[in-house]
Amino acid sequence: MLILGLVLLLLGIFLSVPILYTIGAILLVVGAVFWILGSVGRPVGGRKVWF
Numbered sequence: 001m002l003i004l005g006l007v008l009l010l011l012g013i014f015l016s017v018p019i020l021y022t023i024g025a026i027l028l029v030v031g032a033v034f035w036i037l038g039s040v041g042r043p044v045g046g047r048k049v050w051f
Contacts, residue, residue, distance in 0.1 A: 001031030
C-alpha cells in the first residue's frame with residue numbers, strides 16, 4: 001500500500017492529475033499507519049501481519 005500510494009502520488013504530481021495526487025496521499029498515510037501498528041505488534045483488522 002505504501003508503494004502504490006507513493007507511485008500514485010508521484011504520478012499525480014508529474015502528470016498534474018489532482019485525483020491521483022489525492023488518492024496517492026491517502027494510500028500513503030493509511031499504509032504508513034498500518035505499517036507502524038503492525039511493527040509494534042498490534043493486530044490491525046484481526047491480522048498481526050499485513051503483506
